[in-house]
Amino acid sequence: MIEIKNLVKRFGNHFAVDDISFTIDDGEIVGFLGPNGAGKSTTMNMITGYLSSTSGSVSVDGYDIFESPVEAKRLIGFLPEQPPLYIDMTVWEYLSFVYDLKGCDFNKQKHLTEVCELVKVLDVKNRLIRNLSKGYKQRVGIASALVGNPKIIILDEPTVGLDPKQIIDIRSLIRNLGKKHTVILSTHIMQEVQAVCERIIVINQGKIIADEKTASFNNAINQNTRYRVKIAGPSKEIMRHIRSLVGIVSCELHGEREGDAFSYDIESAQNIDIRKSLFRALADKGWPMLGMEPIGMELEDIFLKLINTKGGKK
Numbered sequence: 357m358i359e360i361k362n363l364v365k366r367f368g369n370h371f372a373v374d375d376i377s378f379t380i381d382d383g384e385i386v387g388f389l390g391p392n393g394a395g396k397s398t399t400m401n402m403i404t405g406y407l408s409s410t411s412g413s414v415s416v417d418g419y420d421i422f423e424s425p426v427e428a429k430r431l432i433g434f435l436p437e438q439p440p441l442y443i444d445m446t447v448w449e450y451l452s453f454v455y456d457l458k459g460c461d462f463n464k465q466k467h468l469t470e471v472c473e474l475v476k477v478l479d480v481k482n483r484l485i486r487n488l489s490k491g492y493k494q495r496v497g498i499a500s501a502l503v504g505n506p507k508i509i510i511l512d513e514p515t516v517g518l519d520p521k522q523i524i525d526i527r528s529l530i531r532n533l534g535k536k537h538t539v540i541l542s543t544h545i546m547q548e549v550q551a552v553c554e555r556i557i558v559i560n561q562g563k564i565i566a567d568e569k570t571a572s573f574n575n576a577i578n579q580n581t582r583y584r585v586k587i588a589g590p591s592k593e594i595m596r597h598i599r600s601l602v603g604i605v606s607c608e609l610h611g612e613r614e615g616d617a618f619s620y621d622i623e624s625a626q627n628i629d630i631r632k633s634l635f636r637a638l639a640d641k642g643w644p645m646l647g648m649e650p651i652g653m654e655l656e657d658i659f660l661k662l663i664n665t666k667g668g669k670k
């Protein structure tokens with residue numbers, strides 16, 4: 357179990373991490389989600405003991421990371437945002453070096469083979485790291501975090517810079533790791549935490565603004581209130597009519613045109629499903645609806661929504 361209490365990191369006058377507290381139970385896969393500069397890396401670096409804190413505590417299975425770093429760090433495998441790979445070593449040489457560095461005491465050959473199999477780098481084990489693709493380099497970084505079989509794996513932005521195929525592979529690898537390890541990953545990509553994690557902690561400007569199971573997080577943000585609707589007919593009249601309907605907050609022309617039809621972005625008040633009444637209202641007027649799709653929320657919208665929901669915490 358990881359317990360973080362009132363953790364603060366100040367750089368000069370700037371609070372990069374501003375009094376955060378949370379607990380992570382064994383076996384959880386937790387996503388740490390926030391925009392760039394939110395304080396994710398700083399938090400990960402403090403949890404792993406790479407960075408000292410200004411105040412507050414981090415304890416890993418009862419060991420304080422700052423007071424008993426050796427015991428606490430032994431429980432953690434860390435993939436920093438920029439993994440410190442020795443690119444002139446082969447994959448095997450590097451992992452073997454990490455094994456020695458961590459002072460592991462297993463059957464080395466067997467353990468490293470298992471780790472390489474798990475992250476699927478066995479076929480490139482004799483290649484120089486410098487000659488590997490970014491996706492493979494990332495796997496080697498994850499492999500080095502796994503050496504020593506730590507209980508907890510912490511991954512800082514594990515898919516940054518990867519192509520879509522590599523992203524899918526690494527996400528599935530992380531889900532797999534979650535079967536045997538506690539996993540914490542940080543990311544600025546909402547789809548990533550939704551795809552991989554069971555729980556989402558949202559951080560913004562050094563503060564936690566949400567901490568939810570992924571399912572309830574999805575419910576909270578997915579109450580769709582915005583739709584893009586394609587309607588045939590006179591655009592000015594259509595907009596005027598839609599805006600007059602009960603529950604409509606706004607209706608703007610989106611601009612895509614198909615024949616005499618335009619697309620409109622329509623937003624309704626919270627908790628009002630406007631789809632049926634919109635359909636009827638347009639049918640009554642003889643304006644055919646040619647399509648309707650929900651407009652997903654962008655990360656920025658979600659932050660605004662969460663910040664507003666939490667009463668504008670700063």
Ligand code: ADP
Nearest residue numbers: 367371372390391392393394395396397398399
């Ligand atoms: P994230 O990982 O969410 O992108 P970071 O934890 O890297 O965010 O950074 C949080 C804030 O702290 C940013 O405003 C960043 O500029 C600042 N920061 C991070 N590291 C340092 C440092 N070593 N010195 C000064 N400011 C820093």
